[in-house]
Amino acid sequence: MQLNINGATHDVDVDPDTPLLWVIREELGLTGTKYGCGIAQCGACTVLIDGVATRSCATPADSVAGLEIRTIETVEDTEIGRRVVEAWVENEVAQCGYCQSGQVLAATALLSDIPDPTDADIDGAMTNLCRCGTYNKIRAAVRSVSEA
Amino acid sequence: MGVIDQLARRLGQAPVNVSRRGFLAGSGALVLATALPLRPVRGQEIAAEAPAVTAFLELRSDGTALLRSPFIEGGQGIFTAMAQIVGEELDLAPENFSVEIAPAGGPFGIMGGYRLTGGSMSTRTGYPVMRQLGTAARAMLVEAAAREWGVEASELTTEPGVVVHEGSGRRAAYGDLAAAAMDLPVPVSPALKDPADFRWIGTALPRMDVRAKSTGRQNYAIDVEVEGMLLAALRHAPRLGLMPASVTNQAEIEAMRGVHSVQMLDGAVAVVAEKFWQARRAIDAAEIDWIEGEAQWPMPAGFSSAAFRDTLAGATGEVVEVEASGDAAGTLQSADMVIEATYDAPYMAHGQLEPPSATARFNEDGTLDLWMPCQAPEMFVGAAAAAAGLEASQITLHQQVLGGFFGRHFLYATANPFPQAIALAKAVGRPVKLIWTREEDFLRDAPRPLGLARFRGAVGPDGPTALQVEVVGEGPTQRWYQAPPGQDPSATEGISGKTYAIANTHIGQIFHANPAVIGYWRAVGHSMHDFMYEGFLDELAQAGGLDPFEMRLSMLSGSERHRTLLERVGEISGGWTPGPFEAEDGTTRARGVAMASPFGSEAAVIAEVSVDGGEVRVHQVWVALDPGQVVNPSTVEAQVQSAVALGTSQTLVEELVYENGEPTARNFDMYPILRPDQMPQVHTAIVESGAPMGGVGEPGLPAVGPAIVNAVATLTGQRIRSLPLSKHDFG
Ligand code: FES
Ligand code: FES
Numbered sequence: 001m002q003l004n005i006n007g008a009t010h011d012v013d014v015d016p017d018t019p020l021l022w023v024i025r026e027e028l029g030l031t032g033t034k035y036g037c038g039i040a041q042c043g044a045c046t047v048l049i050d051g052v053a054t055r056s057c058a059t060p061a062d063s064v065a066g067l068e069i070r071t072i073e074t075v076e077d078t079e080i081g082r083r084v085v086e087a088w089v090e091n092e093v094a095q096c097g098y099c100q101s102g103q104v105l106a107a108t109a110l111l112s113d114i115p116d117p118t119d120a121d122i123d124g125a126m127t128n129l130c131r132c133g134t135y136n137k138i139r140a141a142v143r144s145v146s147e148a
Numbered sequence: 149m150g151v152i153d154q155l156a157r158r159l160g161q162a163p164v165n166v167s168r169r170g171f172l173a174g175s176g177a178l179v180l181a182t183a184l185p186l187r188p189v190r191g192q193e194i195a196a197e198a199p200a201v202t203a204f205l206e207l208r209s210d211g212t213a214l215l216r217s218p219f220i221e222g223g224q225g226i227f228t229a230m231a232q233i234v235g236e237e238l239d240l241a242p243e244n245f246s247v248e249i250a251p252a253g254g255p256f257g258i259m260g261g262y263r264l265t266g267g268s269m270s271t272r273t274g275y276p277v278m279r280q281l282g283t284a285a286r287a288m289l290v291e292a293a294a295r296e297w298g299v300e301a302s303e304l305t306t307e308p309g310v311v312v313h314e315g316s317g318r319r320a321a322y323g324d325l326a327a328a329a330m331d332l333p334v335p336v337s338p339a340l341k342d343p344a345d346f347r348w349i350g351t352a353l354p355r356m357d358v359r360a361k362s363t364g365r366q367n368y369a370i371d372v373e374v375e376g377m378l379l380a381a382l383r384h385a386p387r388l389g390l391m392p393a394s395v396t397n398q399a400e401i402e403a404m405r406g407v408h409s410v411q412m413l414d415g416a417v418a419v420v421a422e423k424f425w426q427a428r429r430a431i432d433a434a435e436i437d438w439i440e441g442e443a444q445w446p447m448p449a450g451f452s453s454a455a456f457r458d459t460l461a462g463a464t465g466e467v468v469e470v471e472a473s474g475d476a477a478g479t480l481q482s483a484d485m486v487i488e489a490t491y492d493a494p495y496m497a498h499g500q501l502e503p504p505s506a507t508a509r510f511n512e513d514g515t516l517d518l519w520m521p522c523q524a525p526e527m528f529v530g531a532a533a534a535a536a537g538l539e540a541s542q543i544t545l546h547q548q549v550l551g552g553f554f555g556r557h558f559l560y561a562t563a564n565p566f567p568q569a570i571a572l573a574k575a576v577g578r579p580v581k582l583i584w585t586r587e588e589d590f591l592r593d594a595p596r597p598l599g600l601a602r603f604r605g606a607v608g609p610d611g612p613t614a615l616q617v618e619v620v621g622e623g624p625t626q627r628w629y630q631a632p633p634g635q636d637p638s639a640t641e642g643i644s645g646k647t648y649a650i651a652n653t654h655i656g657q658i659f660h661a662n663p664a665v666i667g668y669w670r671a672v673g674h675s676m677h678d679f680m681y682e683g684f685l686d687e688l689a690q691a692g693g694l695d696p697f698e699m700r701l702s703m704l705s706g707s708e709r710h711r712t713l714l715e716r717v718g719e720i721s722g723g724w725t726p727g728p729f730e731a732e733d734g735t736t737r738a739r740g741v742a743m744a745s746p747f748g749s750e751a752a753v754i755a756e757v758s759v760d761g762g763e764v765r766v767h768q769v770w771v772a773l774d775p776g777q778v779v780n781p782s783t784v785e786a787q788v789q790s791a792v793a794l795g796t797s798q799t800l801v802e803e804l805v806y807e808n809g810e811p812t813a814r815n816f817d818m819y820p821i822l823r824p825d826q827m828p829q830v831h832t833a834i835v836e837s838g839a840p841m842g843g844v845g846e847p848g849l850p851a852v853g854p855a856i857v858n859a860v861a862t863l864t865g866q867r868i869r870s871l872p873l874s875k876h877d878f879g
Pocket of ligand 1: 038042056
């Protein structure tokens with residue numbers, strides 16, 4: 001199967017229903033995408049698929065063949081992604097950091113779509129769990145990008 | 149309290165220059181070592197001889213420094229705080245430091261002993277030692293310059309990273325002096341800086357790890373890659389005490405793609421494969437026959453948390469006194485009105501976002517390397533040695549930055565994957581990384597114990613006159629460190645150790661063993677007992693027709709520190725307003741107040757709630773926190789945010805239910821944790837009273853729950869005595 005990940009085409013030899021998460025982590029060795037729950041609950045495994053924040057643990061690899069997949073490793077290749085990362089650094093959002101790859105990508109997807117999101121937009125898009133409770137800083141960081 | 153005094157006494161040791169001891173030889177670096185005392189784990193004050201902890205500073209010729217932190221980073225910002233403290237006394241900007249975790253034992257065994265990252269103890273125990281370390285290193289650099297220039301050390305000063313001789317205008321960079329300084333003896337007690345001159349301590353320095361953690365570049369145990377390793381997934385017996393008899397479709401499973409082998413473990417079956425996903429898929433397909441086996445803490449087949457709660461509620465037995473004053477029994481006997489209530493709080497999962505994992509590699513010389521998360525390296529090495537049949541000296545532990553911990557990564561028999569990883573690596577003759585799925589984590593986590601307390605109190609026109617509490621159950625410090633009933637703070641803290649003046653009190657513990665493998669959860673006993681105590685305090689206020697805020701103030705008349713803190717939280721919330729009142733958005737809201745004295749710090753909290761569709765919504769939380777003194781205010785503020793999140797989460801939604809000996813939730817679908825849209829706004833006031841330094845990681849949590857519950861009582865008239873709120877209907 002051929003997957004387009006971070007701008008390059010990768011031939012991967014996996015069972016077709018292997019979750020994209022494990023293809024990214026184990027076949028490509030990109031470990032910035034995290035396993036948290038495996039059942040689409042937490043969002044630690046978020047990647048962008050054609051720009052849409054998607055939980056890769058519940059996404060069979062063969063369902064995204066031909067689509068453009070972006071992981072945290074190349075988030076700074078886009079202008080919005082770069083600004084989101086800067087906002088995350090500036091606001092010191094991360095604590096343990098384990099959820100933050102997913103949070104940064106969710107924010108990138110949101111702000112690419114809606115440059116000036118309302119609180120309701122943020123509530124709707126930023127649904128990833130953070131056990132360290134960085135939610136207020138996440139919101140502040142999203143705001144700082146939209147207000148910049 | 150006594151713990152801190154004991155610590156302070158043990159802090160007298162001067163750093164030792166170990167740079168000539170053979171290790172790190174050739175690095176041309178000044179290497180200082182110092183002994184840190186053991187954090188006296190709750191209940192471990194009983195351990196007579198506390199072993200030491202090592203911390204190392206290496207000053208390189210390029211002027212940068214490597215600091216080996218005794219404490220592991222898990223999001224609390226401890227690496228940055230350690231660099232701030234050492235940098236302050238050394239006079240080297242914290243940004244010139246790299247910080248890594250100090251290895252367990254090994255070549256640094258001249259110190260021996262233990263350490264723990266927990267109990268909100270890292271900064272406060274590290275603070276005096278790290279200052280001493282920094283100032284000793286600075287004195288040696290100054291002395292090296294003095295010898296080189298033939299002047300008195302007293303004529304020299306430093307600027308960040310540079311020794312200066314004002315008389316002659318000569319300057320030398322630290323990096324150029326490091327090699328000469330390393331031959332010098334360590335000064336016995338060089339002077340510490342006057343805190344008034346602090347340049348970095350007390351400032352909001354940015355954390356060192358934020359960029360890596362915002363770009364996916366921070367690695368955790370689950371990301372460890374070892375050459376030639378296989379991956380493993382497993383399934384535990386549904387109850388502790390069962391063991392696998394057979395895997396009826398073993399041949400089929402071993403024929404699955406990528407599978408290396410099926411392995412029988414103690415109370416579990418594992419599949420080892422080329423890839424984790426292959427192992428996971430195979431173990432999911434396994435048909436396993438479980439039979440009764442042996443376990444130290446077998447889970448009774450019919451165990452249910454609801455029935456256990458009722459058992460605790462009815463438990464009789466010896467009440468071991470924890471604290472007492474006056475004559476509580478007599479006062480209650482003669483009181484006109486006695487208020488009685490039973491409070492309980494559920495089991496809770498840690499739910500750290502990184503699932504547990506461990507990687508084990510046996511080397512050709514028979515030694516063992518381990519990669520894993522851990523909050524207590526020396527204890528883990530000891531346990532790993534026992535599991536592998538090796539000496540501790542044959543084990544190298546690579547501690548990984550923690551993807552959250554909250555108490556999850558202490559040594560709990562049956563809750564840590566590393567003994568299984570060791571067994572698997574041995575069995576297959578290759579390195580193995582074992583990852584527990586989230587489902588296996590929930591099954592074998594060491595949950596916060598279900599707890600219960602029975603309250604009796606009397607109240608007069610000026611406040612409570614008597615309070616009698618029986619706390620029923622078992623604390624994790626008894627389980628893991630054999631603290632006896634009555635001397636196990638984890639079993640009663642938050643009901644014991646309160647600061648209010650009540651003339652007649654009796655706080656006792658009735659020990660009742662907990663069938664689950666219980667553990668430490670953020671704020672430990674405080675995570676539930678302050679909820680119970682502060683809730684009951686509001687019940688007394690209500691019975692006495694007193695305002696809960698004013699009543700607390702009057703009960704604190706003897707303590708300026710606590711009064712100040714309570715007044716402060718009132719102030720930042722715009723003045724105490726219990727409500728109910730109508731908010732700008734049209735919702736009806738109320739506020740509740742509570743206090744706690746956890747981990748050497750003091751906290752006062754006000755929470756504002758409304759009810760929406762039968763569910764409680766927490767809008768705002770105000771926290772006044774007095775940790776005595778502060779190293780990094782932005783880290784403290786972040787920890788308060790985090791503690792409020794977890795405190796709100798446990799109060800609103802968290803509960804690990806057992807039925808038929810098994811937890812009914814195995815993942816975040818059945819065990820909800822706080823969602824982003826449930827997060828309250830948090831307003832923090834840090835009060836530096838100058839009292840001895842307390843913790844900051846946990847202290848923000850305990851008063852959050854009762855403040856919410858007290859607000860709910862004011863709003864709805866419903867007094868909640870059993871958490872979480874989600875199991876009650878406020879419709
Ligand atoms: S790991 Fe995919 S949502 Fe949790
Ligand atoms: S920063 Fe730890 S889970 Fe979000």
